[in-house]
Amino acid sequence: MAANTKSTDLFTRAQKVIPGAVNSPVRAWKGVGGAPLFVESARGPYLFDADGNRFIDFVASYGPAILGHAHPEVAKAIAEQANSGFGFGAPTRLEVELAELISSAVRCAERVRLVSSGTEAGMTALRLARAATGRPAIIKFDGCYHGHSDSLLVRAGSGGMTLAVPDSAGVPAELAALTMVATYNDIESVEDCFKANPGRVAAVIVEPVAANMGVVPPSQGFLPAVADLAHHHGALLICDEVITGFRLNFGAASERMGVQPDLVMLGKIIGGGMPVGAVAGPARYLDLLAPKGPVYQAGTLSGNPLSVRAGLETLKILQRPGTYERLEAAGARMEAGLSSALANCDAPGCVNRVGSLLTMFLGPAQVRNAEEARGSDTAKFARFFHALIDRNINVPPSQFEAMFISLAHSDDDIDLTIAAAHDALKQAARG
Ligand code: KE4
Secondary structure, three states, rough: OOOOHHHHHHHHHHHHHHHHOOOOHHHHOOOOOOOOOOOEEEEEEEEEEEOOOEEEEHHHHHHHOOOOOOOOHHHHHHHHHHHHOOOOOOOOOOHHHHHHHHHHHHOOOOEEEEEEEEEHHHHHHHHHHHHHHOOOEEEOOOOOOOOOOOOHHHOOOOOHHHHHHHOOOOOOHHHHOOOOEEOOOOOHHHHHHHHHOOOOOEEEEOOOOOOOOOOOOOOOHHHHHHHHHHHHHEEEEEOOOOOOOOOOOOOOOHHHHOOOOOEEEEEEHHHHHOOOOEEEEOHHHHEEOOOOOOOOOOOOOOOOOHHHHHHHHHHHHOOOOHHHHHHHHHHHHHHHHHHHHHHOOOOEEEEEEEEEHHHHHHEOOOOHHHHHHHHHHHHHHHHHHHHHHHHOOOOOOOOOEEEEEOOOOOHHHHHHHHHHHHHHHHHHHOO
């Protein structure tokens, strides 16, 4: 990688006007050290930083860029829509089309409410569950992340794990006390939460594939057991598909795993890279939302035409034959290559993958939950991350995030990345 003086200058400037120089903590590279690269542009599988360095990118905007960056058909659609107006504070045909498309792909989504972020989707889902059941408590899983709304910032994953601040300041203890934390892939821990709060749990919220402690797949039967337990205790099941929605299949991953959520959160891909979120589910729950029902929820830019148009175009492209077969093949190629690199370098660790989502953990032989993820060698991961940057490969700046493979990543891009990872592992091992 060539010099990064422009990024360094921008970082210095940014710190004077933006907290931590970033608008989302994980971008600050706190988990790996050093000053973050500032991105100037991106196209396909590549990012170009402020100094003109090109990287093969596996952050992919943390999920939305499943087609690759700046897909020409999506860019054209956004440009066309921009010429027709950016937003109106009024309903549009486009929102109906996107809601219909989501409803046709997600079985439980009889109704869809669009919002502008995954956080808003989580907030709304919790409020709906509490209204529908008349109960206050929530069960979430250690290491799962559902956005930064107060009730969900307890033992949170993603930036919460990266910065080792799983519980945020500013969340009143009285509110945090309503959120119980179970262990992912441990059904007994869920039962214990219900037993500790009989008749008070409104919902269990879960990522069908955990991707915010690094990627952790659900063990066989875990999700159906969570659903059965929730329903046995009169609680709703909220599946947070902000990452997995339309990533692993054309629809909700949970429904492919034999689970029928009561409420589904969506985001990222359904906006094609533009600001979006959604909460979907049966009319008996969603129609509780204002203006039809008593649960208030609103948003100036909810369903805005630019995000909706980008989402519609993205989903239409994802419906083309061979899409998920290609994503699976690319993911499998990367998994095999990284696993070989670990073995060839005698580097302890493991690779967890589902479809085009994967994480290489440095250290643990297996990672099935947040505790085991925390056993990773984050200092070695930091060295590995920088060694990859030096080889023009951009992965998430945290051991506790997922790598995202897109339809734009060629086999050559993946093979180059594997070769770079092999060398980076050797360099990281030298300390
Ligand atoms: P947003 O509010 O950031 O749009 O979505 C929150 C959210 C909800 N649910 C899941 C499963 C998520 O992964 C997220 C956000 N993901 C993180 C990355 N792990 C976004 C990156 C960031 O925070 O900058």
